[in-house]
Amino acid sequence: MDGVSSSGEHPVLVVDYGAQYAQLIARRVREAQAYSEVVPHSMSVDDMLAKDPAAIVLSGGPASVYAEGAPSVDPALFETGVPVFGICYGFQLMASALGGTVAHTGDREYGRTELHVTDPGRLHGDIPEAHPVWMSHGDGVTVAPEGFTTTASSPGAPVAAFEDVDRRLAGVQYHPEVGHSPHGQLVLERFLRDVAGIRTDWTPANIVAETVEAIRAQVGHAGRAICGLSGGVDSAVAAALVQRAIGDRLTCVFVDHGLLREGERGQVERDFVAATGVDLVTVDAEEVFLRELADVVDPEEKRKIIGREFIRSFEGAARDLAEGEGVDFLVQGTLYPDVVESGGGSGAANIKSHHNVGGLPDDLQFSLVEPLRALFKDEVRAVGTELGLPESIVQRQPFPGPGLAIRIIGAVSADRLATLRRADAIAREELSAAGLDRTIWQCPVVLLADVRSVGVQGDGRTYGHPVVLRPVSSEDAMTADWTRVPYETLERISTRITNECAEINRVVLDVTSKPPGTIEWE
Ligand SMILES: Nc1ncnc2c1ncn2[C@@H]1O[C@H](COP(=O)(O)OP(=O)(O)OP(=O)(O)O)[C@@H](O)[C@H]1O
Ligand SMILES: O=c1[nH]c(=O)c2[nH+]cn([C@@H]3O[C@H](COP(=O)(O)O)[C@@H](O)[C@H]3O)c2[nH]1
Ligand SMILES: NC(=O)CC[C@H](N)C(=O)O
Ligand SMILES: [Mg+2]
Numbered sequence: 001m002d003g004v005s006s007s008g009e010h011p012v013l014v015v016d017y018g019a020q021y022a023q024l025i026a027r028r029v030r031e032a033q034a035y036s037e038v039v040p041h042s043m044s045v046d047d048m049l050a051k052d053p054a055a056i057v058l059s060g061g062p063a064s065v066y067a068e069g070a071p072s073v074d075p076a077l078f079e080t081g082v083p084v085f086g087i088c089y090g091f092q093l094m095a096s097a098l099g100g101t102v103a104h105t106g107d108r109e110y111g112r113t114e115l116h117v118t119d120p121g122r123l124h125g126d127i128p129e130a131h132p133v134w135m136s137h138g139d140g141v142t143v144a145p146e147g148f149t150t151t152a153s154s155p156g157a158p159v160a161a162f163e164d165v166d167r168r169l170a171g172v173q174y175h176p177e178v179g180h181s182p183h184g185q186l187v188l189e190r191f192l193r194d195v196a197g198i199r200t201d202w203t204p205a206n207i208v209a210e211t212v213e214a215i216r217a218q219v220g221h222a223g224r225a226i227c228g229l230s231g232g233v234d235s236a237v238a239a240a241l242v243q244r245a246i247g248d249r250l251t252c253v254f255v256d257h258g259l260l261r262e263g264e265r266g267q268v269e270r271d272f273v274a275a276t277g278v279d280l281v282t283v284d285a286e287e288v289f290l291r292e293l294a295d296v297v298d299p300e301e302k303r304k305i306i307g308r309e310f311i312r313s314f315e316g317a318a319r320d321l322a323e324g325e326g327v328d329f330l331v332q333g334t335l336y337p338d339v340v341e342s343g344g345g346s347g348a349a350n351i352k353s354h355h356n357v358g359g360l361p362d363d364l365q366f367s368l369v370e371p372l373r374a375l376f377k378d379e380v381r382a383v384g385t386e387l388g389l390p391e392s393i394v395q396r397q398p399f400p401g402p403g404l405a406i407r408i409i410g411a412v413s414a415d416r417l418a419t420l421r422r423a424d425a426i427a428r429e430e431l432s433a434a435g436l437d438r439t440i441w442q443c444p445v446v447l448l449a450d451v452r453s454v455g456v457q458g459d460g461r462t463y464g465h466p467v468v469l470r471p472v473s474s475e476d477a478m479t480a481d482w483t484r485v486p487y488e489t490l491e492r493i494s495t496r497i498t499n500e501c502a503e504i505n506r507v508v509l510d511v512t513s514k515p516p517g518t519i520e521w522e
Helices: 022-031 045-050 075-079 089-097 184-195 204-219 233-249 264-276 286-293 299-322 336-341 377-386 403-407 414-433 487-500
Strands: 012-016 036-040 055-058 084-087 101-117 130-143 149-154 157-164 169-172 225-228 250-256 280-284 329-331 367-369 445-447 453-457 460-469 504-509
Touching (some): 022 036, 084 089, 089 130, 089 157, 130 157, 204 367, 204 377, 225 233, 225 299, 233 250, 233 264, 233 329, 233 377, 250 264, 250 299, 280 299, 286 299, 403 414, 414 445, 414 460, 414 487, 453 504, 460 487
Parallel strands (some): 012 036, 012 055, 055 084, 084 169, 225 329, 250 280, 329 367
Antiparallel strands (some): 149 157, 445 460, 453 460
């Protein structure tokens, strides 16, 4: 079907009703090559329309649609002509808003359930008549609204799917977004393509083309930009996109804030420049960062100071560069998770202020150019590959901009940084030697600088600090699990760190997933 392409300008909005899986729905939509964003259920229909959505998905949620105070949907949404798909609670909402009946049936279904396709319709053709789906509900639609065809049922949900193709509305009681619904992705794709009429062509090549155009439009014909470049994946890809858009009107700025890992500066100045040919200047800012951070213990305070000092460094570099000519634009490799965690999503809580989002000072003079702001890391990697960046850059493990400062629990000092830098280098060496670089998303090493424990080394008493190993596996850093690193590798890391780092007499392993823990400790 030849409809609109979904993109940053025509997103598929996932309306979050408190679902466990709202982000996952958005990811699945993106996997179907349509661009998607999560928005809160408090957003008005007018505000949704202002985003010019290609379609809207109503998520699941814990409430019951008939309960007092339950989050609802404005029935006007269904009159706008925008295609809508309801999942679980969203399906029940759609049913009750359009005149169907939803009730507490007592027929709970949690987990694997057999679905029977009673009418293939647009969504369920060529799928076995009986197939497993993942359910998680206690309420059910007992009567579908007028105009809808019921297309599937399950033992506990006589109306388990319905569609009104003319009005481009459809929904399912089950969760198509989870891996346990093997045909769910197909059903979602059919809604986007065959019901909503979206051209699912949101591919890395199209993202590059669209983004380069948008950057040109923002920076104009004569504008000059600097790009905060860390050697990491995000800023490398952002720089490559901007370079493609404005060529040599871009200069990259690497800030050595003294919070870097062993060998990092050389790697950026030598290897990164050799691999990409970017025009790079380095700012030596160790002294000022360490001075400003002295005695600061609170993680948010650290982050705000670091965010501010990054900008001061960029301002200094811009002044030196332009010799009076204005550099108005600052390029940053900000990703969607940075925005969400900084509380900048739609109604999201502030978990931590990423230095490049929530940590920015109020008096920022630059206009920000953030071409990756809507993307997740795996999407950024695909864009980087599309741009021809080498594997060594595209597949690099992330390292946070605030660096080792947010891995010292306690105040930051040059001595503590030196200790942590060595321990971190040892852990990275051993994990690489064990061939785990691609299995592990990243492995922060955290120095508990305000904790001491008693040890015995060389027959003498020590009273040193512990370090924590935090190996995690993840797809996009929004959720993570701790990586089961082989004991032999852990043993080598532990032995080497306690032998080679004077202040450290204990190595412990963090076995917390995210949630509830975050990846970094601060
Ligand atoms: N040392 C640095 N010098 C200049 N800019 C930096 C530095 N560290 C971080 N930044 C800026 O802050 C942004 C966010 O940092 P972040 O660590 O999330 O991304 P990254 O370093 O580019 O990629 P990765 O997530 O792979 O480490 C970067 O994209 C970059 O623009
Ligand atoms: O550039 C950054 N600036 C920051 O302020 C920041 N805080 C966390 N991170 C990285 O983001 C990912 C998610 O981390 P958390 O689970 O700790 O929030 C992980 O990959 C972290 O390393 C940051 N990156
Ligand atoms: N997962 C859901 O969306 C559940 C919807 C509703 N709370 C029910 O129990 O039926
Ligand atoms: Mg980084």
